[in-house]
Amino acid sequence: MNLSFELKKRFYDNIQTYTIILAMLAVWILFTILTNGFYLSPQNFSNLFRQMTVTSFLATGMVLVIVTGNIDLSVGKLAGFVSVVVAYFQANVWNTIFPGQPIVAAALSVGIGLLVGALFGVLQGYIISYMRVPAFIVTLGGMFVLRGGILIITQGKTIPANQPGFDQIAQGYLSPAVGWVAALLVVALLFLNMVRSRARKAQYGFEVSNLYMDILGTLFFSALVIVYVVVVNFYNGVQVPVLLLAVTAVIMAYVSNNTRFGRYAYAIGGNREAARLSGINIKRNIFLVFVLMGFLCGVAGIVLASYVGYGTVAAGEGYELDAIAACILGGTSTLGGQGTIFGAMIGGLIMASLTNGLQMLNVPAAYQYVVKGAVLILAVFADVYFKKNR
C-alpha cells in the first residue's frame, strides 16, 4: 500500500475523532485569544486537566453504560456519596482505630470508597439486569436514595477529608524528574507496542502497514506526551489525578476493545437479538457493566473528596450530566452500540475547557450553563449534518 493512500484511509476511518480534536483546539485557541494568552499558560493548563478528572472518571464508565443501550443517572450522586463516606471515615473512624497513622487511614479510605461504589453498582446492576427494571428508572431512584444518603451521613454539615497523604490523590504532583521518567516509559512502551504488533502481524502473514506511517503515528503520540510533560513541569509537574485518569482511560479503552466483556457490550448495544443468539449472556454482561460503573464512581468519589478536601452536601451535584455530555461530545451514540473511551476523554476535556475558560472570562455561572448546553447540541447537530452530507 502506498503512503498517501494509507494516510487518506486512516484519515477517513477516524474522521469523527479528528473533528472533535479540532473542536477542542478551536475552543483552546478562542479562549487563548480572549484571555491574552493566559488561558494556555502552564498554570492554567495544569489546572484545566486537573479539573476534568472527576467527571472524566465517570465518563470512562458511562461510555460502556450508554454503549449497551442503558443510562446511569446516579453516577454524580454516587461519587458524591462516596466522597462523604470517605470524609466521614477519615474524620470520625480511622483516627480512633489507627491514631497517628495517616497513610493507613488514606489507604483504608481508598478501600472503603471503592467498596461502597462497587457495592452500589452491584445493587443497581442486579435490579436492572436480573429484575428487569429499566436502567433509567433504577438509577433515577438511586439518585434520590443517594441524595438522602449524603444528608444522613453529613447531617447537613461539611466533613473535612484532608489527611496528609490522602490529599495527594487529587492535589499531588510528580516531581519533574519523576515526570520525565514516566514520560520516557510511556514513549518506550508505545514503540515497543508498535514493534510487537508489527511482528505479530507479520507472523500471521498479514499485510503489515507502512513502517513510516507507524513510526510517524507513534512519534506523534510520543510528542504529545512529551509536550504535555514539558508544559506541566513549568508549573508543579505531572498532576497525580491526571496520571490516575490516564491509566484508567487506557485500561478502559483496552477493556472495551480487547476483552470479551467489552466486545459483548458493543454487540449487545448494536443488536441485542444477534448478541443473544450468538450465545452472549446479556444479563451478566449488563450487570457487570453497572458494577464497573459503580467502581469507577468509587474512584471518582475518592478523587473528589481529595480534590475539595471536604465531604459536602452538594458533592457530585450534576456530575452525571457532565459525564453524559462528555460521552456524547465524544461520539457515543445514545442509541447504543457505538462510542469510544478516547472520544469521551476529549469530550470531558472540552467540557472542562469551556468551564475553565468561561470562569476566567468572569462569565456568570448562569451563562456558563447556557453556553455549555448550546455547545453540546451544536456538536451533535454538526455530527448529524456532516454524516448526512458526507
Place this chain on the structure above:
Amino acid sequence: MADDIILDIRNVTKTFPGVVALSDVSIQIHHGKIHGLCGENGAGKSTLMKILSGVYPYGSYKGTIFYENRELKLEDRAIRQAIEEGIAIVYQELTLVPSMTVGENIFLGKEPVENGVINWDKLYADTRQILEKYKLDVPPNAVVKTLGVGKMQMVEIAKALSENARILILDEPTSALSESEIDKLMEILETLKEHGVTCIYITHKLEEFFRITDSVTILRDGKTVATNPTSELNHETLVRHMVGREMKERFPKNSRKPGEVIFKVENLVATDPNEPSRKVLDGVNFDLRQGEILGIAGLMGSGRTELVTTIFGEYGNIISGTITMDNKTLNIKSAHDAMLHGISLVPEDRKGQGLVLMQPILRNISLANLDRFAGFFRIDQDAELAAANQQGKNLSIKAANLQDRVDSLSGGNQQKVVIAKWLLTNPQILIMDDPTRGVDVGAKFEIYKLMNELAENGVSIIMISSELEEVIGMSDRIMVMHNGRSGGVLETQGVTQEKIMAIATGIEA
C-alpha cells in the same frame, strides 16, 4: 408517446461516490399491466425504486421520467409528493408500527380528522372497506404485532392501496410469505389489474414473473439488459440475462451418503414463552443423520422457526418430549449451551437477529467465537483476523476489507457473513432458517454449493425454506410441518411440490 404508457423512464443515471448505481436506464411501463423488475442484488432495482418513490429526489439523478405524459419532478417533500402522485411502494422490510392497530397503521399520517380530533369510527369503517374490497383477511382493530408476518405484509399492501395508488411498487413482497399467502397475493394483484392499477413487481423468485407479470425488465450492474413480454421469456433466458452467463443447474449436484443418526427429536411439545398457554410445538418427531441435509417445509406459522429456536434453547418452554444427540439427552437452556453441544443456528432474520449492522465484518464473524481467541484479559486480535480471513476466503465474501461495516455489503454477502460466523464455531449440526431469503441467484448458488460441501464433510444440516423447489432441490429428506406438528419425514426421491403442500396445508397427514 403511446397513450397506454403510464411511466416512461428515460436514460436515468444515478451515481454515489465511487459507484454508478444506475447507468442510462430506460424502461417503459404500460398502464394497467404488471411489470416485473428482475436482477441480482446490487443490479440497481432498489435504487430505481427509491427514485420513483422520492427517496432520491429530482435533481439527485440524471435523466427524465415521464408519468402520465408529463415530467415527474419529485422535489422538496419528495416522498410525500410521490404518494400524492399515486406512486406507492411496499418495501421488503415491513414499515408498520407494531404497537398500533391495523387501522391506525393504514391511516398513519392521514387520519380522518374532524375539528382537530381523529374520527375513529370513520377510520375503522374505511379500513374495513379497504380490507374487504381487496379480500384481505385481517381484523381492522387487531394490534399489528399480534399478526404473523404474512398478515403484516397484507396490511402493508392495504396501506399502499389506501393511498389510491395508480402505480404500486412491490419490492420482494413474497419473501416472507407462505405458499397460500402468495396465492392470495396473486389474486390481489389480479384484482388490482382489473381496477386499472399498474404494478411494478420485484422478486428473486423467478417463477413468480411467469406467474403474474405481463412483461419483465432485466437489470444488471445498473444497466437495462432487456425488456421483454413475459410470454417471450423462459427461466433460462431470464437467468442468463441476470447473471450474464448460462446457469443450467439451479441446484448443484451432490454425491453424499449420509451416515448414522446422530440427533433425534421425539414427541417435542413446547409453549410460547410469552404466552404459556399457547402450544407452539405439539408433537414433533424427526431424526437427523450425519452429513445429511434435512429440509423443513411448512407454512409461515406452522412452527418451523419455533422448532429450531426451541432446539437452540432460545425460544419455547419445553413441556414434554426429548432431544437426544449421540444417544445422550440434551437439556439446552441457551444459545451458549447449544454451541457447546456443536449446534449452530443461522437465524431467519439476517438484519434483526444475525448481524450487528454497525460493526465491521470482522467483528460480526468473530462474535460467537471470542472464547476461542480470548482469555479473560485479552483477545488475540491477530488470531481473530486470521480466522475471519480464512472464513471470508472459504465463503468468497466479496468485501474490500473485513474492517468495513457489514451493512456496506449486499444481502447475499451479508448472509455469507452470518454463515461464516456460525461455521467458525465448527458445528456438528448447522441449522439454517431460510438461508437464501432475499439473496440473489448467484449468491444462492454459492450458498447451496457450500451446504453440499459441509454435508460431504460430515456436518448435518437442518434447512428451513419457504421455497418448495429449494427444499426439494437441496434436501436428502424433507420434514413437513403443520400446526406445530411434524407431518412425517419424506425421502426427497420422487416427492412433488403438491405432496408437500398437501401435508403443509393439512389435507394429508
